[in-house]
Amino acid sequence: MNHFTPVGKSRFIHFLSKIENLLNDAAAEDDPGRFIYSKDMRTPLFMLEALSRIYKKILAPKKIKKINKVFKDIEDFLGQIDYYDGFYKEFADDKKVPGLITQYAKDQTDKKIKEFNKHLKKEEWIGSHKKQLANIYEKIDSIEWFDEKNDTVAVLEVYQNDIEKIIKKYKDSQKEFTDMEKDVHELRRELRWLSIYPQALLGLMELKADGDPPGFLNKYLTPEIINAPYNKMPDGSGLGNHILLNQNYYFGLSWMIARLGKLKDSGLKVELLEESISKVYKAKENVSQLAYSICDENQPTILQILEEAQSIAKTFFDEDILEHIVVSVFIS
Numbered sequence: 226m227n228h229f230t231p232v233g234k235s236r237f238i239h240f241l242s243k244i245e246n247l248l249n250d251a252a253a254e255d256d257p258g259r260f261i262y263s264k265d266m267r268t269p270l271f272m273l274e275a276l277s278r279i280y281k282k283i284l285a286p287k288k289i290k291k292i293n294k295v296f297k298d299i300e301d302f303l304g305q306i307d308y309y310d311g312f313y314k315e316f317a318d319d320k321k322v323p324g325l326i327t328q329y330a331k332d333q334t335d336k337k338i339k340e341f342n343k344h345l346k347k348e349e350w351i352g353s354h355k356k357q358l359a360n361i362y363e364k365i366d367s368i369e370w371f372d373e374k375n376d377t378v379a380v381l382e383v384y385q386n387d388i389e390k391i392i393k394k395y396k397d398s399q400k401e402f403t404d405m406e407k408d409v410h411e412l413r414r415e416l417r418w419l420s421i422y423p424q425a426l427l428g429l430m431e432l433k434a435d436g437d438p439p440g441f442l443n444k445y446l447t448p449e450i451i452n453a454p455y456n457k458m459p460d461g462s463g464l465g466n467h468i469l470l471n472q473n474y475y476f477g478l479s480w481m482i483a484r485l486g487k488l489k490d491s492g493l494k495v496e497l498l499e500e501s502i503s504k505v506y507k508a509k510e511n512v513s514q515l516a517y518s519i520c521d522e523n524q525p526t527i528l529q530i531l532e533e534a535q536s537i538a539k540t541f542f543d544e545d546i547l548e549h550i551v552v553s554v555f556i557s
Contacts, residue, residue, distance in 0.1 A: 231370030232464070233284070236276055236427050238365070243269040245358055252351050258341035262306050270300040275418060275425035282386075283379045285368045292361050299350065302341040309333040312497050321519055326501040374556055377466040380429060381554050384422060384468070388547045391415050396542040402535035405492045405527060409534045413485035419550070420455065420482060423470070428461020430468045433552050438473035441544055445480035446473065453479060465557035474549040481541050485534060492530045495520070 230238065247266050251257035277293030313330035316322040349356040371379060395412065402408040423430035438446065450456065456479055461467055498516035502508050508515065517524060525533070 231376070232373045232429075233276075233280060233370045233376050234365055234368070236425065237273065239427060240269040240272045240276070240425070241358070241361065241365075244273075248351055248355070248358070251345075256338070256342070257345060257351055258302075258306075258338045261345075262303055262310075262338065262341070267300055267303040267307065270296050270303070271421055272425040274300060275421045278418065279380060279383050279422065279425075282383050284370065285364075288364045288368060292364055295348070295357065295361065298348070299344065302337070302344055306334060306337045306341060308493070309337060309497075312494065315494075321521075322498075323519070325505045326498065326519070329501045329505050330497065373464065373466055377429065377468065377554060377556060380426065381468050381551070384419070384430075385551060387419065388550065391419075392542065392547055395538060399539065399542075402531040402538070405489070405496075405531070408531065409485060409489055409492065412534070412538060413482060413489060416478060416482050416485070419547075420475075420479060423458055424455065426459075428459045428464055429466070430470055431458055431461055432456075432472040432475055433469040434472050435552070442473050442477055445477040447480065450476050450480050450483065453483075455479070467555045469552040469555065470550050471552050474546050477541070477544075477546040478550060481537065481546070484537060488530045488534050491525060492527055495524070495527060 244266060247261055247264050250264075251260045254260040273296045274293060277289050277296060281289035281293055309330050313327060313334055316327040316330055345351045350358070370376070394415075400408070456476065495513075495516050498519055499512050502512050502515050517526070
């Protein structure tokens with residue numbers, strides 16, 4: 226870390242520089258939106274969104290809320306492209322999916338990229354002026370940042386408060402899952418921020434091994450989760466302060482996010498097939514049946530997805546996984 230730059234500010238600059246480099250390279254391309262999508266600018270945008278979500282609760286809320294919206298808007302475009310492109314690639318390799326449906330997914334991908342290119346120019350991410358990044362840097366420069374010790378204490382409070390809100394919302398209510406977006410997607414989004422924050426904070430949070438885990442955690446400690454790249458924390462050796470997270474319980478959180486993600490994608494596949502059938506074949510009846518007929522035999526129904534998501538969520542919250550994630554804070 227640059228000792229002359231406040232630690233919070235340095236985190237923004239780290240990811241802003243990645244975006245700046247990509248935008249500069251994209252400016253030379255005929256299709257900058259497609260280039261940016263292919264280079265995964267969505268990841269540093271997620272990190273900047275995460276930092277904005279944290280620091281708008283700590284410092285200069287009006288300024289940081291504005292830049293948070295800017296990051297979210299561009300990330301949403303990339304998310305829409307990824308949605309159609311991901312299924313286009315999956316459908317292209319699946320002989321059961323009719324060519325017209327595969328083509329529909331490709332056409333929607335191209336359409337979203339065109340919309341993204343317009344957004345990049347309209348919001349001046351690229352072009353002759355390129356004011357967007359300059360405006361963000363200006364706002365970052367104008368904030369009175371905390372020193373490292375106070376930054377650590379404030380970030381810890383935000384992280385713990387976010388955990389408590391999720392627990393209160395889902396554990397206390399034990400609600401029935403009836404809607405993919407409002408229940409499955411929303412829960413996953415809220416949990417996922419808890420795993421994005423440590424990556425965005427560039428080493429402030431570290432995983433702490435805490436002996437043999439309780440037996441009920443073993444189901445979460447799969448090789449896929451333990452060895453996942455997103456469970457490797459950034460190097461924080463240059464920092465004097467750290468927030469320590471219980472490794473085994475954190476892996477439990479990661480397993481939950483991953484499983485909900487697979488359930489989400491399974492549901493989205495059915496939804497996109499239904500959308501495609503309605504648009505391509507102008508079908509108005511038996512659309513769901515037609516969609517499922519294209520899927521593999523093991524494709525779960527939306528009802529089955531909701532039931533499994535509710536079941537694993539109940540177990541997850543009953544086992545107090547989130548309550549045990551934060552171990553301690555080390556302040557020099």
